[in-house]
Amino acid sequence: MRKSRLIAGIVTALMTAGAVTACSSGGGSGDDADTLTFMFRGGEDEKAAYQDAIDRFTEDTGVKVKVIVTDADQYATKLQAAVAGNKVPDVFYVEQGSLQSYVSSGVLMDITDQVAAQGVDLANIWEYGVNSYRYDGTLQGTADGQLYALPKDVGPMALGYNKTMLEEAGVELPDPDEPLTREAWLDILKKVTQDTDGDGELDQWGTGLNVSWTLQSFVWSNGGDWTNADRTQVTVDTPEFAEALQFFADLTTKEKVTPDPEQAQTLDTYQRFMAGEIAFFPVGPWDVSTYNELEFEYDLMPWPTGKSGEPATYIGSLGIGVSSSTAKPEEAVKLATYLSTDETAQQTLVDANIQIPNRIDTAEEWAAAPDAEPANRQEFLDIVESYGRAMPAAFTFSPAWYDELFVNIQPVIDGDRAAADYLAEVQPRMQELLDQANEQAEQAAAAGAAG
Template sequence: MKSRILAVTAVSAVALATITGCSSGAAGSDGDTITFMFRGNDAEKAAYTAAIEQFEKDHDVDVKIIMTTADEYSTKLKAAITGKQIPDVFYIDPGSVQAYVKSGIVKDITDKVEESVDLDNIWEYGVDSYRFDGKLMGQGAIYAMPKDIGPFSFGYNKTMFDAAGIPLPDPETPYTWAEFVDVAKKLTLDTNADGTLDQWGTGLNVQWNLQPFVWSNGGDWLNEDRTKVTVDTPEFAEALQFFADMSNVEKVTPSTSDAQTLDTYQRWMQGQIGFFPVGPWDVPTYEKLDFEWDLIPYPVGATGETATWTGTLGIAVAETTKNADIATELAIYLSTDPTAQQSLVDAGVQVPNLKDMADEWVASATLPPANKQEFLDIANEYGRALPANTTYSAEWYDELFKNIQPVLDGEQSAEDYLAEVQPRMQQLLDKANADAGIG
């Protein structure tokens, strides 16, 4: 999934030398030069280059762009921090905010943001993902501006529905779990009558797709103050069991051997999967698919309300920057300037950060998906942060997935596994909270 969220590109040796070549302080800070470090692909680099050229003209400043691949970014940034060569402006994920605040890595930019930005026109989720009051994420001072938000929606193959004579899903009324399985069964077929299935209702990755089912069923990973792991509840167990049963009982997903031959992402791309997740980062690629597709809400569990997560990256300012004002201006500009945002939207890499621009994006778009409004509904109404993004570290969260395969293979019940894994997760959460100074 990570490799699909941001495609990889070659690291520029010259750009990295900008970080490693300075002897102290923020990289490249010489009075009229600041550095911006990010991860991305060629389209994103081109969009940022165009936007930053305008910023340089407007502010009489030289911005050195440092780009890495998605896979290398964290390692390169940590190396820069360790070597005290921190770029002036850089990408940050919500899960790193607490540690970077505690370590004095990122600057509190609240005052500048509040005096220069119309926060009512920025996705609240995006800004709140970088707020921290010293105890809990989501409130308090602002330590980064959102680079983007990524509503993780649900797609379906319209061409497959038409071929099967199944009515298209209602974009306003989600399927129940039972309805979803019923349709998925009708889409799971041996289309060439050779005795082997070659089309399936769905094919989901547990690490990225379990959350909508758990939340919609009334379960969650943590209690409200984020001190207790709550995966050992009936609501959570029912959701995980349903997820596993789609493969082992209902048989509406590719088998383990089928998935090894060709993963479900590639099968979706080839038109062999009926339902599959879609993020904004997928849209440029999916526009080239050989079948029609669109977006719908995720199926609903016991609560009767759909749910999913929203991703985000932030743009932070280094506490050590020698050009705090202009560095903060750049972070705000890249996040909120209409021209800069248009460059990124035109590159097909994100939903607009500005609400009024996003509304226009939905109204004027001619390329798929037709129901782009679903992205905005997630952003506006029901998208949530991934659980690990609100805690000091992600170890406790990752623990859930380390030994989950027997459940997915039907060899262990969800209830038994969750009772077994909860104490280990709790121990790791306690450590994270202790490291954060939260008692």
């Protein structure tokens, strides 16, 4: 399943944070001093699109580039091996959760001045994407930090819906601009959860969400969060968080608008959405090329709102960084800048339906295209511009504190334990792990400053 592989890649990437502690030297361009190396991960569509963009870069600049591509689940391991062997690629993908460790260990070059010298208009690149790779030695993701990578992409997680199913059920289609309340959304989920063939068993459901990848929306829109603003205190043991988690669990156990665990094992909910059996399901930009070939019409909508009255969801991202040990720093920064910000390069990647444009002007044209699929592409941009957030562990030195929430959450999802009781128990364990992550960050920064 494509989405499972992508999610597994993201989890693997986050787990690499904190793994690099030794300073890096050597490596760079490898055996051929006249050729840059660029290492990234992706499938055949992404590989082909990047090769086209790189061929154009070579034609324009005369700089040759050797491409090293891996599967998503192999990338972190192979990059770590390259770092350990002092064979760091000149240019490579950087996960948000790995940035601090790579900066502290001296693997990544500070490219702030070089990007400015190239005259790149960062104001025309999504602020979230740029700031994701800024780090001031204490906090990552703020506008004040030095720039250690440029965004490869931004990945807003939108909520999609089966337009055909809703129309056949006589349900009014969601407004593309005004979000539904959580209660109004639940009413629709109940209406479309049906036994369509009359055999006494449900075969069509309102939704089917994975707690690890969609709980964020419910919590944030309900006024809850995982930590305080400076990421020093875990804040999951609150009424707002508990209410959101309980609502999520109740979708299955009380409201019965999702496939039950046994049904989910037979066919997971991603596959059920693809088969036209589920009405509402998350959609990322990487899904578009596949979803556009579905046998039913689908579109995007704002996420439903909780107590805050505002929708919420997360934005993923990958960065493109430059090795501090590259023998060709000027050319390496040019390549990173080209892939992230050049208009023609961006169009090549967008045409492959693997991401939304990094350039704001290009993205606005893309969203407004009369033949846009899905029609409400603008929802992706609305998330990036207004209501999307980084995943809770994206800007901490280690994700272990965040992962702890999900280790023993299943009894809550199964209806065997109250959300509030579980959160009161798990918060101290999460706090201990967050304290450890912050201590690791301080130690790594001190070691990096010492040489």
